[in-house]
Amino acid sequence: xxxxxxxxxxxxxxxxxxxxxxxxxxxxxxxxxxxxxxxxxxxxxxxxxxxxxxxxxxxxxxxxxxxxxxxxxxxxxxxxxxxxxxxxxxxxxxxxxxxxxxxxxxx
Amino acid sequence: xxxxxxxxxxxxxxxxxxxxxxxxxxxxxxxxxxxxxxxxxxxxxxxxxxxxxxxxxxxxxxxxxxxxxxxxxxxxxxxxxxxxxxxxxxxxxxxxxxxxxxxxxxxxxxxxxxxxxxxxxxxxxxxxxxxxxxxxxxxxxxxxxxxxxxxxxxxxxxxxxxxxxxxxxxxxxxxxxxxxxxxxxxxxxxxxxxxxxxxxxxxxxxxxxxxxxxxxxxxxxxxxxxxxxxxxxxxx
Numbered sequence: 001x002x003x004x005x006x007x008x009x010x011x012x013x014x015x016x017x018x019x020x021x022x023x024x025x026x027x028x029x030x031x032x033x034x035x036x037x038x039x040x041x042x043x044x045x046x047x048x049x050x051x052x053x054x055x056x057x058x059x060x061x062x063x064x065x066x067x068x069x070x071x072x073x074x075x076x077x078x079x080x081x082x083x084x085x086x087x088x089x090x091x092x093x094x095x096x097x098x099x100x101x102x103x104x105x106x107x
Numbered sequence: 108x109x110x111x112x113x114x115x116x117x118x119x120x121x122x123x124x125x126x127x128x129x130x131x132x133x134x135x136x137x138x139x140x141x142x143x144x145x146x147x148x149x150x151x152x153x154x155x156x157x158x159x160x161x162x163x164x165x166x167x168x169x170x171x172x173x174x175x176x177x178x179x180x181x182x183x184x185x186x187x188x189x190x191x192x193x194x195x196x197x198x199x200x201x202x203x204x205x206x207x208x209x210x211x212x213x214x215x216x217x218x219x220x221x222x223x224x225x226x227x228x229x230x231x232x233x234x235x236x237x238x239x240x241x242x243x244x245x246x247x248x249x250x251x252x253x254x255x256x257x258x259x260x261x262x263x264x265x266x267x268x269x270x271x272x273x274x275x276x277x278x279x280x281x282x283x284x285x286x287x288x289x290x291x292x293x294x295x296x297x298x299x300x301x302x303x304x305x306x307x308x309x310x311x312x313x314x315x316x317x318x319x320x321x322x323x324x325x326x327x328x329x330x331x332x333x334x335x336x337x338x339x340x341x342x343x
Contacts, residue, residue: 002147002172006178007151010168011155011158014159014186015158015159018160018164018192019216021186021189021192022215024193024197026196026199026214026218027212029200041328041332042190042191042193044297044300045187045194045324045328046163046188046191046288046291047292048300048301048304048323048330048331049163049188050188050285050287051284051301051305052319052320052322052323053308053324054280054281054285055323056309057280059309070275075281078281079289081286082285082288082290083292089129091282091286092283095286096282099278099282
């Protein structure tokens with residue numbers, strides 16, 4: 001359970017912070033160009049941060065830090081289907097079908 | 108000769124934005140469901156979606172709060188996940204930087220993957236658009252996506268408690284995120300960034316305060332940037 005004070009601090013802080021990120025250049029910088037090294041790092045935020053969030057949830061998905069085979073299989077199928085099809089919905093469908101199949105058929 | 112009026116630019120944006128409800132809608136439903144499962148009430152879910160409008164950052168914050176991470180770590184990690192909107196802001200500034208301040212405030216508030224991708228492509232393709240036409244197109248592209256974002260957050264929150272308890276919802280988040288990432292893995296630097304992030308986040312899993320996400324994310328970004336530089340030098 002998340003306590004109310006933490007939740008509201010996060011909602012407001014994240015709202016203000018996200019707005020500042022979005023407003024930073026449109027509002028403050030004008031049309032001065034960004035340094036190339038900064039753009040080079042910003043290009044990889046999504047492909048770095050999202051896998052970093054997922055990897056522990058996949059690998060330590062079982063009780064007491066073990067790996068749950070159904071979760072690992074679903075994650076691998078999602079990645080492969082998404083990389084081959086280049087389509088978010090194909091990836092979600094394949095991953096969800098694998099997970100549900102593994103959970104309900106294999107128990 | 109004026110090729111497009113402000114109104115037709117808005118309608119063009121509305122039309123181009125329509126297919127993106129298929130992306131925003133399901134993620135909003137999922138957020139509503141997971142947030143309700145985590146104990147948030149309807150008002151909290153809706154405020155969260157209204158104030159932040161960033162699926163990935165909202166999911167990240169939700170996950171870390173459930174892991175009892177310190178509030179500072181929750182904020183820094185979720186904002187790090189959302190860093191790409193700063194890049195979008197930079198990319199749109201040459202086209203919209205001259206618009207009135209109050210309009211730029213709303214442009215910034217509504218800046219998400221879809222509104223950026225659509226409007227940047229349009230502004231580049233049609234350089235003769237005036238500033239009011241660009242702003243109108245942008246708001247047109249946002250309209251349906253935002254209606255579905257808020258509507259589907261509500262639907263998910265209302266649905267959350269009604270779903271069967273044995274659905275493996277704990278794993279909806281990894282599947283959603285991995286499905287977003289997989290199609291992006293199209294170059295060697297992108298693969299290097301993802302692989303480094305995965306290895307570092309697994310090694311850092313016992314680092315206190317849920318700092319593993321930041322370590323993995325920053326390490327992955329550096330790996331991607333360095334691989335890009337290395338490839339550039341080899342070509343040169």
